[in-house]
Amino acid sequence: MEHRIEKIKKQLHSQSYKLTPQREATVRVLLENEEDHLSAEDVYLLVKEKAPEIGLATVYRTLELLTELKVVDKINFGDGVSRYDLRKEGAEHFHHHLVCIECGSVEEIEEDLLLDVEKIVESQWGFEVKDHRLTFHGICRVCQKQAVTASSAEENKK
Amino acid sequence: MEHRIEKIKKQLHSQSYKLTPQREATVRVLLENEEDHLSAEDVYLLVKEKAPEIGLATVYRTLELLTELKVVDKINFGDGVSRYDLRKEGAEHFHHHLVCIECGSVEEIEEDLLLDVEKIVESQWGFEVKDHRLTFHGICRVCQKQAVTASSAEENKK
DNA sequence: TTGTTAAATAATAACGATTATCATTAACAG
C-alpha cells in the first residue's frame, strides 16, 4: 500500500505535481477499493469519511489527473456515469470486464488475451495499438445457475 | 435501402410497434450515414433537414427503441455523448473500432476476431457471452505517416 | 361516418453528471 502510494507520488513529482493531502486521501480510497468500479461520486463519499473537508470538484480534478498519469483508467459501462479503475500493478494493458446483463455484476480478467488480435490489427489494418477496451456482456456463473434452478422448479410444477 | 427499412418495419411490427413517419425518417438518416457514428443530436439535426417538425425527444425515444430491438448499438467513445451505430446487415456480433488518439478518426473492423477469446472466457470463467465491445486506441495509418514526415523534416533542419 | 381508445409525438421542464469560475488557502522560493 505505502509502496504504491510512494510510486504514485514519484509519478506526480516527475510531472511537477504535488501529492497533496486531498490527493493522497483519494488515492488511498482507490487502493482500498481496488476490486470495485467507483464513480466520482462514490469516491467523493468515501474520501469524505476520512477527510470531510474535501470538495467534490477536487475529487474530479484528482481523478482527471490520475487518468492523465495512467494511474487509473476511466471507463464507461453504459449507465450514465464514468467509473475509475486503478491499473493493476505492473500491468502492461488495461484489463477486461465481464458485465452480467442479469444482475449487473462486473468481473475482471487480468490475462491479456488480445495479443494475437492486436498483431492482426497492426499488420492488417496498419493501426498502432496503444491501449484497448474490451467488455463482454452476458450471463455470469451465478445467474446461469439461478436460471437452471428456476427452470427445473418450473418443471416440477407441471 | 428499401429492403432494410422493410426488414426493420417487420421487426417493429413483431413487437407491435409502428413505423411512424418520424421513426422512418430517423432510420433513413441512420442508413444514409452508416459509416458515421452519430450522436442523438447529430441524428436530430439530420432528420430535421427532411422533417423539420420532429422533436428531439422523439429522436431519443426512437434511438432507444432501435437499441432495444438491436437494430442499432449504443456506443460510447469517452467523449461525453452516446453514439448510435447501425448493426451491419446479417452480422452476428457488434463490430470493433479503432480510435486514433491523434486525429480522433474512427475505423471499423467487421471481422469477428474474438471467437477464440470468447471460447476461453466461456470455458475458463464460466461466463456466457452474449455481446461484446472492443475498441482499440492508438495511431492510425495517416497519423503514423505524418509522424514519420515530421521527424524527417526535423532531421533536415539540423 | 363517428366516437373511443391507446400509442406516439412536440414542446419544454427537470434532472444529474461534469466542468467552469472565483475567492481563499497552502506551499514554497527568494
Add this chain to the structure above:
DNA sequence: CTGTTAATGATAATCGTTATTATTTAACAA
C-alpha cells in the same frame, strides 16, 4: 517575512438525457 504560483472548496453554469404533459394520430368498433 513576502511575493508567487498551485491547489482547493463552494457553487454556478453547462449540457446530454429523461420526464412530464397536452396534443395529435392511428386503429378500430359501433
